[in-house]
Structure formats: C-alpha cells, structure tokens
Amino acid sequence: MGVVEHTFFLQWFTMNHDVQWKFYDVGGGTNQRATWIPYFEDINAIIFIAPISAFDQVLAEDPRVNRLEDSFLLWQAVVSNRLFARVGMILLLNKCDLLQAKLDAGVRFNQHVLSYGDRPNDYESVSRYLSNKFRASVRRGDEGRTLFTHLVALTDTRRKIPPTIIENVREIVFRSYLKDHIVTTKLV
Numbered sequence: 001m002g003v004v005e006h007t008f009f010l011q012w013f014t015m016n017h018d019v020q021w022k023f024y025d026v027g028g029g030t031n032q033r034a035t036w037i038p039y040f041e042d043i044n045a046i047i048f049i050a051p052i053s054a055f056d057q058v059l060a061e062d063p064r065v066n067r068l069e070d071s072f073l074l075w076q077a078v079v080s081n082r083l084f085a086r087v088g089m090i091l092l093l094n095k096c097d098l099l100q101a102k103l104d105a106g107v108r109f110n111q112h113v114l115s116y117g118d119r120p121n122d123y124e125s126v127s128r129y130l131s132n133k134f135r136a137s138v139r140r141g142d143e144g145r146t147l148f149t150h151l152v153a154l155t156d157t158r159r160k161i162p163p164t165i166i167e168n169v170r171e172i173v174f175r176s177y178l179k180d181h182i183v184t185t186k187l188v
C-alpha cells in the first residue's frame with residue numbers, strides 16, 4: 001500500500017566514493033496505480049515484480065480478473081509506454097516456490113492459461129513459457145531496450161535472491177550514461 005522510498009549508498013564502478021541510489025516501492029494494487037505518475041519522472045530503471053504463481057487466482061479488488069493476466073497486461077502497458085522508451089527493465093518473475101508447489105500438487109496450468117495448450121505441466125516448462133511470454137512483449141516494442149529477467153522467490157530464504165539485480169541496475173544506469181555522453185564523430 002502506498003509508496004515507500006528507500007535510499008542506499010552503493011559504489012559506482014571503480015570510483016572510490018559511494019553514490020546515492022533511490023528506490024521507490026510502489027503498491028501494485030489496481031487502486032494504487034494512479035499514484036505512480038510523479039515517481040516516473042527521470043528514472044533509470046524499473047524493477048517489475050510479477051507473481052507467476054497467481055495463475056489460478058483472482059484480484060482481491062476485482063474477482064473477475066485473473067491475477068497473472070492482470071500482471072501481464074500491466075507489464076505490457078509499462079513496456080509499451082513511450083515515457084519509458086529509454087528506461088531499462090528488470091523483470092522478476094516471483095513466487096517460483098509457490099508456482100512449483102502448485103504444479104507439483106497437480107494444479108493444471110492450462111486450465112487457467114488456455115494458450116499454454118498441451119505443453120507439460122511441470123515447473124521448467126511453465127516457467128520457460130512465462131519467461132518467453134513476458135520477454136516477447138518487449139521484443140515487439142523496442143529491440144534496443146535493456147531487459148534482464150530472473151525467476152525468483154523473494155521471500156524464500158533457502159533460495160538466494162540473485163545479487164545480480166543490483167548489478168543489473170548498475171549496468172542499466174551505465175548504459176544510459178554512455179548513450180547520453182558518447183558523441184559519435186562521422187568521418188568525411
């Protein structure tokens with residue numbers, strides 16, 4: 001609920017001093033989304049967290065809407081928004097532990113996601129399918145954009161949260177810095 005701001009001081013590549021990083025954690029609920037706009041100005045990266053175990057659940061605020069479908073449509077809206085044309089994306093496909101548990105317990109993914117068809121109902125196949133589906137939205141819109149994707153279980157302390165997420169943000173900021181500051185000289 002609401003927006004929470006986090007400030008960190010992290011090293012910037014080989015510099016000897018730390019730089020300030022600001023993260024804004026915006027609430028994902030449908031009634032929260034209108035509050036995001038002021039936080040979208042001048043951002044470098046978006047970390048988008050999609051709960052992929054929610055394929056058989058509906059939104060608390062609207063029981064007619066499937067939760068995974070809602071996340072997917074929101075992701076499509078974010079990646080196709082021209083405001084974010086130069087913003088790097090880190091996509092965290094979260095709650096993999098719960099996805100695996102549901103599939104292992106025999107919940108059929110294709111009964112909720114019809115486009116999945118006759119593919120196997122196991123974690124590897126379902127997570128690969130979802131990863132490709134989410135990534136394909138970006139490819140159609142903007143081939144030059146930086147996109148990192150991770151399958152994660154953010155609250156499961158037995159699984160490691162990829163330390164690469166911070167590295168991904170650093171790389172996105174660095175690439176956008178290079179784009180802004182490198183002048184290409186054309187020889188005539």
Ligand SMILES: Nc1nc2c(ncn2[C@@H]2O[C@H](COP(=O)(O)OP(=O)(O)OP(=O)(O)O)[C@@H](O)[C@H]2O)c(=O)[nH]1
Pocket residue numbers: 001026027028029049094095096097098152153154155156
């Ligand atoms: N098992 C499991 N539970 C998770 C995972 N990630 C989040 N949760 C749980 O899911 C619930 C919702 O987590 P939040 O972090 O509040 O979700 P949120 O996306 O920030 O919620 P909004 O701010 O409303 O979008 C909490 O009970 C978390 O502990 C995960 O990877 N695995």
